[in-house]
Amino acid sequence: MIIDQIWMVFWTLIKIVAIVLPLIIVVAYLTYAERRVIGFMQGRMGPNRVGLFGFKLWGLAQPFADTFKLLLKEIIFPANANKFLFLLAPVITLATAFAAWAVIPFNDYLVLADINAGLVYILAMTSLGVYGVIIAGWASNSKYAILGALRSAAQIVSYEIAMGFALVGVLIASGSLNLTEIVHSQSGGIFSWFFIPLFPLFVIYFISGVAETNRAPFDVAEGESEIVAGFHVEYSGAAFALFFLGEYANMIMISALSAIMFLGGWYSPFTGDAWYAQSSIFWFLGKLSFFLLLYLWFRATFPRFRYDQIMRLGWKIFIPITIVWIMVVAVMKVYKPEWIGG
């Protein structure tokens, strides 16, 4: 009895490590991919130097070099900063970014916590992440940090609404809050995926996701040109590394959610019995990588939005469109349920 419970806890811990460890490695290599892809798009080489044992390996050891550098560096505390909150902020950012991964299904059975309100849980976790940003900005005792935190908070709150509405469309279409169920309701080839009937919501969801994670072109919260680095300007060493980790984990999560909710998760775009028509975790990872590439592509292409442009886009364009499309989806659900996956 008690043994069972201990084993249960232990088994869950193993599963958590099995999710978090690959996630950290993917984050490390996402930073490498980012520098490399953006470099290529701008006609440069990107990092191609750091290798192992004298082999250059196209710079594949670069993320490890960066990690060790950050971990070995000193954490500098600004004068009169609130040390407790200063250190708590990166932990909150990272913890919420990782916690949201608990309900992401990688496969029909590969999911840590198959709870029935998974989507609401994810919305809650991504919203909590903004506390890390605000606390970091306030505890740093620096005007640049507080300005960055304010911008970031306003932006995340605004885009959360559009994002939430886009998810409402998915909820109506699939009739479930459980992520596995949502994927299951998209079975049957590329034409039953939700991105076709919910196309505007799909586009708006991903763009809001980019804004939500404070990535280019919505990165006014970092805004190198005017507020240096925004809320994490005073952070260094391991604390800065945690912020970095959290930001990239969030990016990967937005990509995973887009794949799950609009591109049929682990389902193959083909139908039939051929090997390429089987559903597999590799389809899921492939779709996820596509969205990650889009993130990097956006950053290589678009200049940063002005602050008022961001607010206008969020409130006056995205929210009205999502509301209208939710109504369209509701009407479809009632009169033509076969259009949205029956």
Add this chain to the structure above:
Amino acid sequence: MKIFRYLKSLTLKELLKGMTVTGKYFFKRKFTIRYPEEKTPKSDRFRGLHALRRYPNGEERCIACKLCEAVCPALAITIDSEERDDGTRRTTKYEIDLFKCIYCGFCEESCPVDSIVLTDIHEFHFESEGKNVLDKKQLLEIGDMREKEIAECRENDAEYR
């Protein structure tokens, strides 16, 4: 019409156009020179590290006329001289402070016997304080080491001088 512009912006046409451009550049050839392995060609007139040359019979060229010391705009050259046993005037001290030197090449131009020259060596560093001042021995060593290249560059450039 404003409404058409509005609808057009909803298609994200211009954003996709921009992404096409960056997408194309992703596959284009990169022009980066991977420096230590690849190098750009250098001109025969490249002005790098200094050297003092010798005549083919091993006699040093410098006659201590001090024209280079006089023309040097950065006052980087210091020369002392005395009469040698065979009655010729030679330098006892010939020092160049590389921190002062601006690599303008006036010393080479002013030299009547082509003794002081600027070689094409540009990859050098100093490992301790004071090593920035090259003395006569070091300069002659550089000259002996690179004599072939130095002569070749002067030969190639001779008709344009």
